[in-house]
Amino acid sequence: MKKMILAALALGIFASSCSDDDDNNVVNSNSDLILNFDGLEALGDDYVYEGWIIVDGSPVSTGTFSSVDFPQTFSVDSEQLDNATTFVLSIEPAVDTDPAPADTKILAGDFSGVTASVDSNGIVADFSTSTGTYILATPTDADDSNEESGVWFLDNSSGAAVTGLNLPTLTAGWVYEGWAVIDGTPISTGTFTDPAAADDNASTSMFKGDTSDGPAYPGEDYLQNAPDGFTFPTDLRGTTIVISVEPSPDNSELPFTLKPLADMVPTDAMVHTTIDLEAGPVSVISGVVTRN
Incomplete structure (x- = not known):
């Protein structure tokens, strides 16, 4: 009887010893992923950024964030x-029922050792060229006295209108949008994906005239239905014209961070005369991702 009791005690001590060893040998199964980006802007309440790592060809979420610090x-x-x-950063709905990354991917880069240099060039488009x-003109009405109240992204320097924007094709999840910044407030000219075609609201714009699209x-022609605090027709000379790149669906009524082209309209600009756009304030977003 004593032998059985001693044997049971010994087995209990052994089991306890094994459990203690297992606890002491537990290895932390997680590691740190450090994100350091330059140029991202806050998205507001309805959208968040989400990081992804590509493992064996499949995306694995690394978590969401809204702060851009x-x-x-x-x-x-x-x-x-x-x-x-690879590391990829996307823009996602804050309430998201889809476990897969959205089309709106803004940064990407391959790992080399413990770091990945990421940017928007390959995943959105390269705007370096x-x-x-x-031109200033208002072709959507029959009034020739307000031509400085419209802006059209075309080139008529040869005597006939041709495409005025040399822009790369955007990846899925992104669109271009034109803006006139009037008294510090950006007012959209409309969104588009093809610089050689009319923008998406060509026939439905509330600002254009009634004669044509x-x-x-x-x-856009800024001729009627001006926002509160503005009067249309207006004078776009001295304002800033901008081409931005917007998420689709869009996170805000304001221009997004990426603005590859912009220009302050000369105060002595002539109507119906081609004016060059300059490089915009932000044409690329970049950063470094580190795994420890």
Whole structure:
């Protein structure tokens, strides 16, 4: 009987010893992923940024964030992080029922060792060679006295209108949008994906005149239904004309961070005369991702 009791005690001590050893040998299964980006803007309440690592060809979420103060650190499964080949950043609905990344991907880059240099060039578009022209004109009405109240992104320097914007094709999830910044307030000319075609609201714009939809290029006539605090027709000389790149669906009624082309309209600009756009304030967003 004593032998049985001693044997049971010994087995209990052994089991306890094994459990203690297992507890002491537990290895933290997560590692740190550190994000450090330059140029991101806050998205507002309805959207968040979400990081993804590509592991064996499949996306694995590294977490969402709304603050654009960096660096930021996320805890990620160590094995997946070690095997990750690429980092991608997307814009997602704040309430998101789809576990897959949205089309609106804004940064991407491959890992080289413990770091990945990421930017928007490959995942949105490369705007380094973008150029553009525009004219002041109001072709959507029959009044020739207000031609300085419209902007159209075309080139008529040869005597006939041709495409005025040299812009790359955007990836899915992005559109172009034109703006006139009047008294510090940006007012849209409309969204478009093809610089050689009319913008998306060509026939439905509330600002245009009643005679026609205008030429088959992006642009806008600011002739009626002015927003509160503004009077249309107006004078766009001295204002700033901007081409931005917008998420689709859009997170805000204001221009997004990426603005590859812009120009302050000369105060002595002539109507119906081609004016060059200059490089915009932000044509690329970039950063570094580090795995520890």
